[in-house]
Amino acid sequence: QKEVEQNSGPLSVPEGAIASLNCTYSDRGSQSFFWYRQYSGKSPELIMFIYSNGDKEDGRFTAQLNKASQYVSLLIRDSQPSDSATYLCAVNVGSNDYKLSFGAGTTVTVRA
Amino acid sequence: GAVVSQHPSRVICKSGTSVKIECRSLDFQATTMFWYRQFPKQSLMLMATSNEGSKATYEQGVEKDKFLINHASLTLSTLTVTSAHPEDSSFYICSARRRALNTEAFFGQGTRLTVV
Numbered sequence: 001q002k003e004v005e006q007n008s009g010p011l012s013v014p015e016g017a018i019a020s021l022n023c024t025y026s027d028r029g030s031q032s033f034f035w036y037r038q039y040s041g042k043s044p045e046l047i048m049f050i051y052s053n054g055d056k057e058d059g060r061f062t063a064q065l066n067k068a069s070q071y072v073s074l075l076i077r078d079s080q081p082s083d084s085a086t087y088l089c090a091v092n093v094g095s096n097d098y099k100l101s102f103g104a105g106t107t108v109t110v111r112a
Numbered sequence: 113g114a115v116v117s118q119h120p121s122r123v124i125c126k127s128g129t130s131v132k133i134e135c136r137s138l139d140f141q142a143t144t145m146f147w148y149r150q151f152p153k154q155s156l157m158l159m160a161t162s163n164e165g166s167k168a169t170y171e172q173g174v175e176k177d178k179f180l181i182n183h184a185s186l187t188l189s190t191l192t193v194t195s196a197h198p199e200d201s202s203f204y205i206c207s208a209r210r211r212a213l214n215t216e217a218f219f220g221q222g223t224r225l226t227v228v
Contacts, residue, residue, distance in 0.1 A: 034217070043220060044205075045219070046216050049216050098144055099146065099158060100146075102156045
């Protein structure tokens, strides 16, 4: 089982709609969770991080964490064409490790 | 956010030569840096963890004699791809992270290596 799993997509949503991205992880000791956005040919850039169960909102983005279910999600509201990218879920592996384990990424396409 | 600078952004080299990639943390002391490789349409694969003043820790399957990592200062880590082959062509990305659990990793711009 992979440490971090994501649906590869592609996920196609119309402009203005909500894009919902899911991520599951295998290590119950993980404590830090990150969502990165990566445009083609570029390096990842941080969108959101979440450490506690529940929801965390930042602008059009909402991260949701459920440690009991080992599940973290990202919602993009009012999707824009500029949101078209690959979204990577990253998890701090274990409770005493500084490495991040990345999912394979979900490709999102926002149709104008 | 913190800035991590990676250089060069793109390099083409001949098979059999070596290439050095630099990663600098510009505004915080990065005791730990990470080197990733990413093939087209695939996710980031961690190659090694670079620790300042000590040997790097390599992930399983990564040849430490081929991918030489030096982390001589708190702001600079280098990755040297030795005796490069076409199959080493990839996107190499470094990241730096403050040594605390609940902190994000900052990424360099990445280096596109093409071995011909």
